[in-house]
Amino acid sequence: MDSLxxxxxxATVWLGGCSGCHMSFLDLDExxxxxxxxxxxxxSPFTDYKDFPEVDITLVEGAVTTAEQLEEIRHVRRRTKxxxxxxxxxxxxxxxxxRNFFSVDDVLDRAYRETATQIxxxxxxxxxxxxxxxxxxxxxxxxxxxxxxxxxxxxxxxxYRLLMDLLDGRTPALAxxxxxx
Amino acid sequence: MSVKTLTIDGKMVTGMAGETIFNAAWEAGIRIPRLCxxxxxxxxxxxxxxxxxxxxxxxxxxxxxxxVEEGMVVHTNTERLRAHRRLILELLFxxxxxxxxxxxxxxxxxxxxLAAEAxxxxxxxxxxxxxxxxxxxxxxxxxxxxxxxxxxxxxRVCDEVEGAHTWDVSGRGAxxxxxxxxxxxxxxxxxxxxxxxxxxxxxxxxxxxKGRGVGEMRKDRRFLKYIVTAREKHQWIR
Amino acid sequence: MxxxxxxxxxxxxxxxxxxxENRIYCCTAxxxxxxxxxxxxxxxAAAIKAEGLEGRVEVCGSGCLGLCSKGPLVRSAADxxxxxxxxxxxxxxxxxxxxxxxxxxxxKRLDTNAPFFARQLKIVLANSGQVDPERLADYIAAGGYQAxxxxxxxxxxxxxxxxxxxxxxxxxxxxxYPTGLKWxxxxxxxxxxxxxxxxxDEGDPxxxxxxxxxxxxxxxxxxxxxxxxxxVGAQQGYIYVRGEYGLAIQRLQTAIKQAEREKLLGNRxxxxxxxxxxxxxxxxGAFVCGEETALIASIEGKRGQPRQRPPYxxxxxxxxxxxxxxxxxxxxxxxPIITEGGDWFASIGTETSKGTKVxxxxxxxxxxxxxxxxxxxxxxxxxxxxxxxxxxGKFKAAQTGGPSxxxxxxxxxxxxxxxxxxxxxxxxxxxxxxxxxxxSSDMVDVARFFxxxxxxxxxxxCIPCRAGTVQMHDILSRLTRGEGTAEDIRLLEELGALxxxxxxxxxxxxxxxxxxxxxxxxxxxxxAKLASGGRQ
Numbered sequence: 001m002d003s004l005x006x007x008x009x010x011a012t013v014w015l016g017g018c019s020g021c022h023m024s025f026l027d028l029d030e031x032x033x034x035x036x037x038x039x040x041x042x043x044s045p046f047t048d049y050k051d052f053p054e055v056d057i058t059l060v061e062g063a064v065t066t067a068e069q070l071e072e073i074r075h076v077r078r079r080t081k082x083x084x085x086x087x088x089x090x091x092x093x094x095x096x097x098x099r100n101f102f103s104v105d106d107v108l109d110r111a112y113r114e115t116a117t118q119i120x121x122x123x124x125x126x127x128x129x130x131x132x133x134x135x136x137x138x139x140x141x142x143x144x145x146x147x148x149x150x151x152x153x154x155x156x157x158x159x160y161r162l163l164m165d166l167l168d169g170r171t172p173a174l175a176x177x178x179x180x181x
Numbered sequence: 182m183s184v185k186t187l188t189i190d191g192k193m194v195t196g197m198a199g200e201t202i203f204n205a206a207w208e209a210g211i212r213i214p215r216l217c218x219x220x221x222x223x224x225x226x227x228x229x230x231x232x233x234x235x236x237x238x239x240x241x242x243x244x245x246x247x248x249v250e251e252g253m254v255v256h257t258n259t260e261r262l263r264a265h266r267r268l269i270l271e272l273l274f275x276x277x278x279x280x281x282x283x284x285x286x287x288x289x290x291x292x293x294x295l296a297a298e299a300x301x302x303x304x305x306x307x308x309x310x311x312x313x314x315x316x317x318x319x320x321x322x323x324x325x326x327x328x329x330x331x332x333x334x335x336x337r338v339c340d341e342v343e344g345a346h347t348w349d350v351s352g353r354g355a356x357x358x359x360x361x362x363x364x365x366x367x368x369x370x371x372x373x374x375x376x377x378x379x380x381x382x383x384x385x386x387x388x389x390x391k392g393r394g395v396g397e398m399r400k401d402r403r404f405l406k407y408i409v410t411a412r413e414k415h416q417w418i419r
Numbered sequence: 420m421x422x423x424x425x426x427x428x429x430x431x432x433x434x435x436x437x438x439x440e441n442r443i444y445c446c447t448a449x450x451x452x453x454x455x456x457x458x459x460x461x462x463x464a465a466a467i468k469a470e471g472l473e474g475r476v477e478v479c480g481s482g483c484l485g486l487c488s489k490g491p492l493v494r495s496a497a498d499x500x501x502x503x504x505x506x507x508x509x510x511x512x513x514x515x516x517x518x519x520x521x522x523x524x525x526x527k528r529l530d531t532n533a534p535f536f537a538r539q540l541k542i543v544l545a546n547s548g549q550v551d552p553e554r555l556a557d558y559i560a561a562g563g564y565q566a567x568x569x570x571x572x573x574x575x576x577x578x579x580x581x582x583x584x585x586x587x588x589x590x591x592x593x594x595x596y597p598t599g600l601k602w603x604x605x606x607x608x609x610x611x612x613x614x615x616x617x618x619x620d621e622g623d624p625x626x627x628x629x630x631x632x633x634x635x636x637x638x639x640x641x642x643x644x645x646x647x648x649x650x651v652g653a654q655q656g657y658i659y660v661r662g663e664y665g666l667a668i669q670r671l672q673t674a675i676k677q678a679e680r681e682k683l684l685g686n687r688x689x690x691x692x693x694x695x696x697x698x699x700x701x702x703x704g705a706f707v708c709g710e711e712t713a714l715i716a717s718i719e720g721k722r723g724q725p726r727q728r729p730p731y732x733x734x735x736x737x738x739x740x741x742x743x744x745x746x747x748x749x750x751x752x753x754x755p756i757i758t759e760g761g762d763w764f765a766s767i768g769t770e771t772s773k774g775t776k777v778x779x780x781x782x783x784x785x786x787x788x789x790x791x792x793x794x795x796x797x798x799x800x801x802x803x804x805x806x807x808x809x810x811x812g813k814f815k816a817a818q819t820g821g822p823s824x825x826x827x828x829x830x831x832x833x834x835x836x837x838x839x840x841x842x843x844x845x846x847x848x849x850x851x852x853x854x855x856x857x858x859s860s861d862m863v864d865v866a867r868f869f870x871x872x873x874x875x876x877x878x879x880x881c882i883p884c885r886a887g888t889v890q891m892h893d894i895l896s897r898l899t900r901g902e903g904t905a906e907d908i909r910l911l912e913e914l915g916a917l918x919x920x921x922x923x924x925x926x927x928x929x930x931x932x933x934x935x936x937x938x939x940x941x942x943x944x945x946x947a948k949l950a951s952g953g954r955q
Contacts, residue, residue, distance in 0.1 A: 007270070054275075074225060088281070088282055091303050092303070092308075093273075093282060093303065093308060094282055094305065095280060095282060097280075097308065097310070098278070098280060100308070100310040101278070101310055101312050127371020135310070138303070138304075139302055140305070141307070144293060145303070148303040149303040150302055150303075152281070152282030157265075159343070175249065176297050176298075176300070176301055178288070178293045178294070178296070178297045179274075179279075179282075179293060179296060180280075180282040180284065180287045180293065181281070181283040181287065181288055181293070191477055222687065225726070225880070226726070226727045226881075226923060227880045227881050227882070227923065228881070228882055229881055229882055229883055229921045229922075229923070232921055241920055241921060242727070243727055246727045247727075263918075264913075265917055265920065265921050268914070268917050269882050269883060269917070269921070272882055272883065272886035272887055274881060275886070275890065276450065276882075276885075276886040276889070305906075305910060306890045306893075307890070309889065309893075330882075331882075331885070338435065349722075350722065350879070352430060352879070353705065353876075353879050353888065354874060354875060354876070354878065354879045354885055354888070354889075355874070355876050355877070355879065355885055355889050356878035356879070357878075357879035357885070370870075372606060388755070
C-alpha cells in the first residue's frame with residue numbers, strides 16, 4: 001500500500017520477451033485510467049528507477065535469459081508481495097527458450113558473427129552487455145511465483161480481469177486458459 | 182449381445198457386453214480425458230489419461246481397454262485421478278518442445294485443450310529441450326517430432342484403416358520416435374499412399390498439412406467414423 | 420526312451436561313476452570361465468592323459484559351485500574337496516597327487532564346513548556342480564527325468580497341479596504368484612492350443628541366478644517345463660533367454676537336442692500320448708521383455724512392449740492362446756516337488772513362502788556368489804554368516820529386487836526373507852539379486868543409478884514411465900550435484916506415486932521403489948544435499 005495515496009502499489013517488469021505482453025497491457029486503453037484510480041503504478045519498463053521499489057503486485061513479462069535478469073528477478077521477488085508470471089515466455093519459456101536447443105556459443109556465433117553485417121564479433125568484457133545464462137528458464141524455475149497468466153500474449157481483457165481480481169482481494173480465476181492462445 | 186448396467190460417477194449407464202467403459206461413458210455424456218484413443222482404431226492404453234477408479238479394484242484401469250461389467254461402480258473424476266492427469270500433462274509438455282504460440286495447431290490442439298481442462302497453468306518440471314527434427318520431405322504433409330506425444334494414433338490408423346503400415350516407432354523410452362518405413366524420409370516412403378489419415382487423427386501439430394500458418398491447421402476426424410461405419414455396417418453415411 | 424530304459428541308464432551311469440577312481444568337476448559357469456576355468460580344465464585333462472589314467476580318472480565341466488569370488492573352482496569327487504583360485508599347473512596335481520602336492524593343494528582347499536556352504540540348502544541348485552551340464556547321462560544319473568516319467572505315467576494332469584498347489588511354490592520371478600493356481604488357470608482353459616513359456620530374460624543389475632541354473636543344470640528346466648506342459652495341456656514350450664547369455668543358450672541348445680534324441684521331449688514322451696517340444700527364443704537385450712506381455716510380443720516377432728492386463732496370459736497370451744509363463748527358477752523347483760512330494764517342499768520355508776530362494780550376492784560383501792537358502796532365513800545370516808560380512812567397512816543397506824526393489828537398512832537385518840516381509844519393509848523379493856552396500860555408498864546416488872537404468876530401459880509406450888523416469892532422474896541428478904530444492908523432493912514423491920499408480924506395466928510401476936525406499940530410510944541424505952539458497 002502506498003503511504004501517500006493509500007492505493008496498492010503495482011509494477012511491471014520486462015525480462016526476456018518480445019514486449020508483446022506489455023503491448024497487450026497498453027491495450028487496456030481507457031481502462032488504464034480505472035487502473036490508475038485503483039492502484040499506484042510505480043515501476044514499469046518505461047519508468048526510470050535506480051532501485052526496484054517495494055510493491056504489492058508485480059507482473060513479470062519474459063523468461064530469464066541473462067545473469068542480470070536472474071539478479072533482477074530475485075531482487076523483484078524480495079520486494080514484491082504478489083508476483084505474477086505474465087504471458088507465455090514468463091510461464092513456459094516459450095519462443096525465448098527456443099535458443100535452449102543450441103549452446104550459448106552457437107547462439108552468439110549466429111547472432112554476432114554469421115549474420116552480422118556491420119560490426120562483426122562477439123561483445124565481451126563490456127559490462128553493459130549482460131552474460132547469457134546457459135539456458136533460458138521460466139520465471140518459476142528461479143523464484144516463487146504466485147499466479148500464472150498464460151497466453152502469447154494474454155488479451156487486455158484477461159489482464160484487466162486478473163488485476164481487478166487481485167485488487168479486489170479475490171483469487172484470480174485463471175482456469176480454462178490455454179498456453180499459446 | 183447382452184446389456185450391462187453399471188454406475189459411472191453416480192450415474193446409471195448401460196453398455197453392451199464387450200463395450201469399453203470409455204465408450205459407455207461417452208455415450209452417456211461423461212467425458213473421460215484421452216489422448217491415445219481415437220474412435221475407429223484399436224486401443225493401446227498408452228496415454229494413461231483415461232485411467233479410472235473401479236470400486237473393489239486396487240489398480241487404476243484404462244477405460245479405453247476395460248470392458249463394462251454388470252454392477253461395476255466407476256469413478257472417472259476423483260481428486261486422485263485429476264492430480265495424476267495434471268502431472269501426466271506436465272510430463273508431456275516438459276518432454277518435447279511444445280511452443281504453442283508458433284504451432285499450426287495453436288487453439289485447435291487436443292493437448293492444449295486437455296491442459297486447459299485440467300487447469301494446468303504452468304509446468305513444475307524441467308523442460309527437457311531435446312533436439313528433434315522436422316521431416317518436410319513429403320510434398321503435402323510435414324512431421325514435426327518436437328510436437329509429437331507418441332500417442333501412436335498415426336501408426337494405428339495407417340495400419341488398420343489405410344492398410345499401408347507406413348508408420349512405426351523406432352528406439353525406446355524417451356528416445357522413441359515415429360518413423361516412416363525403415364526410417365526413411367517420409368517423402369521417400371514407398372508404402373505411404375499420401376492419404377493424409379495420419380495427419381487428420383494426430384492430436385497435436387506433429388503431423389500437419391503444408392502451407393498452414395500458426396493456428397491455421399484444422400483436423401477432420403469425421404472421415405474415420407465414415408469408413409468404420411461403412412466397413413462394419415455397410416452403411417455409407419456421413 | 421521308456422521309463423524302464425531311464426532307470427536302467429540311471430543305474431548304469433551311477434555304477435560307471437562309482438568305478439571311477441576320481442572325477443574332477445571344473446566349474447564352467449560364466450564367472451569361472453571368465454577367470455580361466457577352460458585352461459584349468461584342459462590342464463587337468465592333459466595330466467590325466469600324461470599319467471595314463473584315462474578311464475580311471477575323469478575331468479568334466481560343471482555348473483556353478485557357488486563361491487564365485489574364489490573362481491576358478493574345482494571339486495574333486497574322490498574326497499569331496501573343493502579348491503579355489505587354482506592355476507592350471509596346480510589343477511594338474513589333482514590327478515595323482517603325491518604328499519608334497521597334497522600339501523600344496525591344501526593351501527587352496529576351501530572349507531566346505533564354513534557357513535557359506537553349511538548354511539545353504541540346495542534344491543534348485545542341487546545338481547549345480549554335481550553334474551556335467553553338457554551330458555544328459557549325468558543328469559539322469561542324478562535322478563533326472565524321473566519326475567517327468569512319474570508325472571506322465573503315474574499321474575493325471577490334475578494330480579500334478581494338486582501336488583504343485585500343495586507344495587506352496589510361488590513364482591520366483593519376483594511377484595510371487597502361487598504357481599499351482601497359475602497352472603490351474605491355464606489348465607482350465609478349453610483351448611486345444613496352449614503354450615508354456617520359460618522367462619529367462621533375467622535383467623536386474625547384479626543378478627545371475629537364472630543364468631547359473633541354465634548354465635549348470637539345463638535339463639532340470641526342460642524337465643520342469645515338460646511337466647508343466649503335461650499339467651496344463653500344452654504341446655509347445657518356449658524359453659525366452661536374453662542374447663547376452665551365450666553360454667546358457669549354447670547349453671540349452673545342447674540339452675534340447677539331447678532330450679529330443681532320447682525322446683524325452685518331442686512326439687511321444689516316454690512312449691505315451693504326451694507330446695512336448697521346446698524352442699529357444701533369443702531376446703535382444705531389452706529389460707522390459709522380462710515383463711510377461713512384452714515377452715509375449717517379442718516372441719510373436721513384434722516390438723517388445725507390454726500391454727494392459729487383464730487379460731492375463733493364462734487367458735490370452737502367446738498368439739492369444741492360453742499361456743503359462745514361469746521363471747527359470749520356478750520351473751527348476753518342479754521336478755523335486757513331483758518326486759519328493761508337495762508336502763516335503765511345504766515343510767521348508769515360512770508360513771506364506773515355501774521352499775528355498777536362490778540369491779546372487781554382489782556388492783560390498785566378502786563372498787560374492789550364488790547361494791540358495793530356505794525362505795525365512797534372515798538377511799543377517801545371508802550377509803554376515805554366508806556372505807562373510809562387509810570387508811573393511813560397515814553394513815549400510817542391501818538392495819533386493821534390483822531396480823524394482825528397495826533398499827533394506829540395518830534395522831531390518833533380522834527380518835526373515837520372504838515375499839510378504841520384504842514387501843512390508845518397502846522392498847521386494849524380486850528375482851534374487853542382492854547387492855550389499857557399505858557406508859561409502861551415497862544413497863541418493865544409488866537411487867539415481869537405478870532410475871537411470873529404468874529410464875534407459877523404459878519402452879516408451881506409456882507416458883508416466885517414458886517421461887516420468889526422465890524427470891525423476893533429472894531431479895536425482897540435480898540433488899547429487901547439490902542443486903536440488905525441498906520442492907524437488909516433493910516433486911520426486913509426487914512423480915513416484917504417479918509412476919506407481921499409472922504406469923502400464925511393472926517396469927514403470929516399480930521404477931520409483933529405490934527412490935521411495937531410500938527416501939524412507941535415508942531421507943537425511945537427501946536433505947543434506949539441498950542447495951542452501953532455495954530456488955536456484
